[in-house]
Amino acid sequence: MAQATGWLRHYYLLLSWPPGSRYLSAARRLPPSPSLANALPALFPKARTNPSFSLSATLSSSSSRPSSHTTNGTSADISVSLSEFHLHNTLTKRKEPFRPKVPGKVGMYVCGITAYDLSHIGHARVSVFFDVLYRYLKHLNYEVVYVRNFTDVDDKIIARANELGEDPLSLSSFYCDEFLSDMVHLNCLPPTVEPRVSTHMNEIINMIKQILDNGYAYIVDGDVYFSVDKFPLYGQLSGRRLEDNQPGQRVAVDSRKQNPADFALWKSSKHGEPYWESPWGPGRPGWHIECSAMSSVYLGHSFDIHGGGVDLVFPHHENEIAQSCAACKESNIGYWVHNGFVDVGSEKMSKSLGNFVTIRQVIDLYHPLALRLFLIGTHYRSTINYSKVQLEASSDRLYYIFQTLLDCENSLVQYSKDLTTASIPKDIADCINKFQVEFEKSLADDVHTPVALAMFSEPFEAYQ
Numbered sequence: 212m213a214q215a216t217g218w219l220r221h222y223y224l225l226l227s228w229p230p231g232s233r234y235l236s237a238a239r240r241l242p243p244s245p246s247l248a249n250a251l252p253a254l255f256p257k258a259r260t261n262p263s264f265s266l267s268a269t270l271s272s273s274s275s276r277p278s279s280h281t282t283n284g285t286s287a288d289i290s291v292s293l294s295e296f297h298l299h300n301t302l303t304k305r306k307e308p309f310r311p312k313v314p315g316k317v318g319m320y321v322c323g324i325t326a327y328d329l330s331h332i333g334h335a336r337v338s339v340f341f342d343v344l345y346r347y348l349k350h351l352n353y354e355v356v357y358v359r360n361f362t363d364v365d366d367k368i369i370a371r372a373n374e375l376g377e378d379p380l381s382l383s384s385f386y387c388d389e390f391l392s393d394m395v396h397l398n399c400l401p402p403t404v405e406p407r408v409s410t411h412m413n414e415i416i417n418m419i420k421q422i423l424d425n426g427y428a429y430i431v432d433g434d435v436y437f438s439v440d441k442f443p444l445y446g447q448l449s450g451r452r453l454e455d456n457q458p459g460q461r462v463a464v465d466s467r468k469q470n471p472a473d474f475a476l477w478k479s480s481k482h483g484e485p486y487w488e489s490p491w492g493p494g495r496p497g498w499h500i501e502c503s504a505m506s507s508v509y510l511g512h513s514f515d516i517h518g519g520g521v522d523l524v525f526p527h528h529e530n531e532i533a534q535s536c537a538a539c540k541e542s543n544i545g546y547w548v549h550n551g552f553v554d555v556g557s558e559k560m561s562k563s564l565g566n567f568v569t570i571r572q573v574i575d576l577y578h579p580l581a582l583r584l585f586l587i588g589t590h591y592r593s594t595i596n597y598s599k600v601q602l603e604a605s606s607d608r609l610y611y612i613f614q615t616l617l618d619c620e621n622s623l624v625q626y627s628k629d630l631t632t633a634s635i636p637k638d639i640a641d642c643i644n645k646f647q648v649e650f651e652k653s654l655a656d657d658v659h660t661p662v663a664l665a666m667f668s669e670p671f672e673a674y675q
């Protein structure tokens with residue numbers, strides 16, 4: 212029975228068990244889920260307890276690694292060849308073998324939302340993809356520290372709060388909570404830490420001081436700017452050259468800047484804005500510095516994965532590299548990982564373009580996991596075209612999956628005694644083995660979720 216349900220368990224990795232029962236009769240009949248925090252050890256018990264499963268230790272210590280492992284503790288009949296995990300790195304523009312800096316451990320920082328409105332499905336895509344990556348790394352038995360920040364001090368938040376006549380920090384706190392509620396619906400595991408800018412001012416100010424002391428920044432009228440000319444590697448992530456940033460092409464050229472591409476580390480406060488005291492006068496941080504500072508607090512200057520949506524490659528992540536290296540020479544990120552856009556028609560879904568659909572609007576109409584299935588149905592680096600037709604198709608597919616899983620579980624319960632003692636016929640064992648091998652292979656290939664999902668078609672059809 213354990214072997215036969217092995218592939219069912221794998222589905223948890225991508226979809227996880229439905230937390231409640233909304234809109235789908237099949238979902239309503241499913242048993243309640245274990246708590247999210249306890250889900251993975253329960254699903255992959257051997258990954259936690261069997262030392263021979265320890266992929267991470269073998270990967271990092273030498274090139275020799277287990278050629279196979281059993282997927283359950285009851286039989287050696289079915290084994291899975293593990294493919295080495297390869298992850299695409301935006302910096303090198305290649306898929307690379309995944310080798311963390313510390314054997315068995317992974318540090319991952321993902322840029323979170325700027326909290327001034329309800330989150331849209333572009334934000335859902337970032338969260339769901341990095342949740343799948345987080346679950347997959349845990350499945351590979353890595354000990355993962357996952358940090359996802361909230362930007363709760365920002366121009367957009369201040370502008371929105373002023374419009375509404377509210378306190379900016381109260382407004383952002385409200386939308387942080389709304390985002391967390393969306394994450395529960397989408398069955399995203401909570402990150403290890405979720406730091407906010409407003410509670411890390413000392414660390415941010417200290418990093419700016421360090422950058423100034425090291426000669427990479429300058430002060431003008433209470434503002435602090437990073438000098439891109441001092442950092443010859445500027446542009447390495449995005450491939451942009453400094454000479455591409457011609458004065459006059461930008462929206463507004465600030466004549467106080469030494470180079471138009473210089474960016475603010477600290478902004479002096481204007482009337483009516485929230486501010487914090489600093490050595491350069493009252494003000495608040497520029498957007499980019501927060502992630503350099505907060506990642507170093509929780510993961511150190513050198514860690515494994517830094518990610519976010521592809522729109523963050525430039526300028527946000529380019530500027531982060533410059534700041535972090537300017538503050539600490541040892542700063543180093545192993546893999547820069549970016550997911551693609553969600554488009555509506557031919558345009559990127561964004562708040563600024565006003566063409567966004569909120570997570571809330573979608574899950575009012577569909578089961579939240581239908582949105583999750585829709586998002587992971589496309590490889591994370593490709594663009595997703597949002598359409599109601601596709602969401603409908605994901606919803607139908609989810610219903611089919613739940614119903615099949617439910618029927619399957621009921622059958623297994625009915626015949627559980629026989630299945631525990633009976634040996635698995637060779638053709639079924641071969642089918643399960645093939646499924647698991649291909650499933651592992653597709654996730655090991657740069658988290659190729661569409662292929663992993665497609666793997667379920669054959670066993671589902673066989674069951675039907």
Ligand SMILES: [Zn+2]
Pocket residue numbers: 321322323502527
């Ligand atoms: Zn960031």
